[in-house]
Amino acid sequence: MSDPLRIALAGLGTVGTGVIRLIETNRDMIAARAGRPIEIVAVTARERSKDRGVDLSRYAWVDDMQAMAARADVDVVVELVGGSDGPALTLARSALDAGKGLVTANKAMVAHHGLELAELAAIKKSPFAFEAAVAGGIPVVKGLREGTAANALNRIYGILNGTCNYVLSEMERTGADFDEMLQAAQEKGYAEADPAFDIEGVDAAHKLAILAAIGFGTRIDFDAVQTEGITQVRASDIAQADALGYVVRLVGIATLEDHGEGPRLLQRVRPCLVPFRHPLAAVTGPTNAVVAEGDFSGRLLFQGAGAGDKPTASAVVADLIEIARGQSGAPFSVPVTALQSCAAADPGDRIGRDYLRFTVADRPGVLAEITAAMRDAGVSIESMIQRSRDHDGGEVQVAMVTHEGPERCVTEALSLLEGSPSLTAAPLVMPILKD
C-alpha cells in the first residue's frame, strides 16, 4: 500500500466532525478503495476547548487556520469553515498557493470564487473538488463530470434545498400555511433559526450556478441566477395546483437557450408547478434531487439527502478517495481556461406555461380588468378559477394557467396591472415545469 493521503481539516462543526467520524469508522474500507490510507494529520476550528464528541487528540491542533496550508505534512486541505469570503476563502487560496489539494463543502465560496480557485488549482496542478457543495451526499458533481460527459445537456434542474422542499411538501401534506410549516421545519432541525438564506432561494442558487457551469461548460455566473424564494406560496396555491394535477416545488433550473443571438444561459430558482407524473413530484421532505437531460442519456435523476453531517461527509470523503486514487480531473469537467463566457438569457424569451395567482378585492369588474390586461399583453388563458378565501372577508383569489407563450407577455400583463387598486397583494407567478 502506498503512502497515506494526509489531510488537514479546517472547521469542526457538524460536517467537520462527520468527516472525522467517517474516516475513522470506515478506515480500512476507504484505504482499500482509495489504494492508500487517508489520514487526518491536523485540525483547526475557532474554539479548541469545545466538546465535539470526537477524539481530536490524535491530530495536531493548529491555532492559526492559515498556517495549515503551509504544513509540509499535509497533502490536502479540507475547508469546512463556511462563508463565501473571509477565513474560508483565505484558507482556500493559501492552500492552493502552497500546492495543496483543496476539498470543500462550501457552496457559497465555490459559487462566488470557484473560477478563481479552479484557475489557481490548474496553475499548481493541484486537485480542487467540491462534491459536497451541491446536494449533500448525492454524487451529482461526479454524475455530471463523468456520468453525462458524453452528452450535450438540454436542461439541468432539481430540488436543491431541503428546507424549502420540506416546507412545501409538508404544506401539501397538511394543508397548513407557510409560516406554520416553516416553524415545524425549524423544530425538526430542517430549517435554521434564521432561515432567509434557504427560503429566499439563495442556497439553491449557489448550487444551481455550480451545476450549470459543470453541465454546460460555462464560466460560473452566480450573479446571473434569478432567484425567488417560497415565502409567497400559500396553502391555497398548493391546493389549486393539486386540483390542476401539479405539486409545488422550489426548482433550480438552468438551460442554454438560443433565440438567434447565440447561446444564452438561463439560470433560475423559483417555485414551480411540477406535474404529478414527473419524478420530482415524488420528492418529499428534506430530500434533494437533480435531473440532467442529455441528448443521448435522456433524463437522469440523482436523488438523496441534500444536507446533514453524514451525507455531506460522505461526499467530502468521496472527493478525498478520488484524489488519493489520482483520478481528480478538471473541477468543472473541462479545463477552466476552456469554460465559455455565456451571457444571461432574457427570461422574457422563455416559451412556457405559467400559473398566476391574483389576490383581489371582491367587487364587480375586477376579473374583467385582469382578463383585459392579459388580452392586451397577448397572454392566452387556458383555465381560470376564482374563489373566496375562507374567513378572509372581502378577499378573493383568482388563479389561472396560461397557454404556452413567451414569458414577456405575462410580465407585460402584470405591469399593466401594477398599481391597480383591484389587486390587494402582489400577484404570484409560478412557471409550469415542462415534462
Add this chain to the structure above:
Amino acid sequence: MSDPLRIALAGLGTVGTGVIRLIETNRDMIAARAGRPIEIVAVTARERSKDRGVDLSRYAWVDDMQAMAARADVDVVVELVGGSDGPALTLARSALDAGKGLVTANKAMVAHHGLELAELAAIKKSPFAFEAAVAGGIPVVKGLREGTAANALNRIYGILNGTCNYVLSEMERTGADFDEMLQAAQEKGYAEADPAFDIEGVDAAHKLAILAAIGFGTRIDFDAVQTEGITQVRASDIAQADALGYVVRLVGIATLEDHGEGPRLLQRVRPCLVPFRHPLAAVTGPTNAVVAEGDFSGRLLFQGAGAGDKPTASAVVADLIEIARGQSGAPFSVPVTALQSCAAADPGDRIGRDYLRFTVADRPGVLAEITAAMRDAGVSIESMIQRSRDHDGGEVQVAMVTHEGPERCVTEALSLLEGSPSLTAAPLVMPILKD
C-alpha cells in the same frame, strides 16, 4: 490537445451504431471534456453490407473480429457483440491480452467472466470498464465506484429490467393481466420477441451480480443470484397490493448478512411489494432505478433509461472519456485481488414480511388448512383477504401479509401445504421491501 484515443468497435447493432452517432454528433464536446479526441478507427460486425444508417466509410472495416485486437492503431476495443461467451469473450480476452483497453455493454459476459477479465486487465494495467452493462444510461457503476466509495453499503437494490417494469406498471395502470401487457410491451418495442431472458429475471440478475461485486467488494458470483421472474404475478395480486398500500416491482436486491457465521451475501431478483412512499414505487414504464444505502450517505437513488441505443451509447462513451482522461480505476472499485469471496447467505435467515397468495378450491375447510400450516410453521399473519376471482368458477384467492419473521418459516408453511388438493395452483410469495 494530446493524441486521440483510438477505438475499435465490434458489433454494429443498435448500440454500436448509437456509439458511432454519439461520437460523431458530440465530437468537439467530447474532445474538450476528455482532454483529447476520441476517434473510431476500425469497425467490425457479422455482415458488412447491411445498411445501418451510419456512414462507415471513414473507418477501417475488419472482417476478422479477433484481428481487431492486434491492430497497432487501436488503444481501446469496444465490445458490443453480446453473449456471455463465444466471439464476445474471445474478443475481450484477446483485446486485453494485446494490452488494449476494453469497454463493454455486455452484462452477461461481465456477470460470468468479469473477474477473469478484470484479472487480465490488472496484469496488463489496461483499463476495463462496463458502465453500459448495468442500467443503460444511468451512471450507477461510477456512482458506486466513486460516489459512495466512502460508505459501507447496507443494501443495493433496484429496478434493473425495463421490460418487467413496463409490464408491471402497465398491469397496475390498466388492470390487465400479464399476458396482455407483455404483448403490449412487445408491440411497443419494450420486450423482445423471445422475452424469457427479461421476464424470467435473468437480465436483472446479471446486473445485480455486477452491482453487488462493486458495492460490497466481493468476487462477482452470478450463480448465487436467486432469480424469479414476473410471469406468476396476476392482475389480482397487483390490485391486492394496491389495497394494502403497495405496488409490485421486480426488484434485484443484494445485502450482506451476518447471522453469526461471518458475512454472507444475499442476492435475489424477485417481484416485491414496494410501499407507495418508497421512491421505487414512482418508477414506472421502461425506466430503471438503483438505490444504494450507505452508512453515511443514506439512501441514494439513481434513475433513468435502462436500455435503448442512445442511453447505452452515452454510458459506453462515458467510459471512453474516463479512459481518455487517464482516470479509469479498478473495475470493481477495489483491485481484483482484494475482492473477497463471500459465501451465499441462506435466504431462510432473512427476517422480513411477505405477501402470500394462494389459489384454492372453493370449499369449506381450505382456509383452516392454510392457517393451520402457517401456525405450525410459526408464521404470524398480519392480515388476510379471501375473494373469488370473477368469472372463474370455483376458484378463490386467499392473499395474506405476514408479520415480520424468518423467511424459513414461510418456506416451511408452503412445504406443509405442498401437494394439498385444496391448492389449485402454486402459491406466490412476494417479499415486502423494507422502507
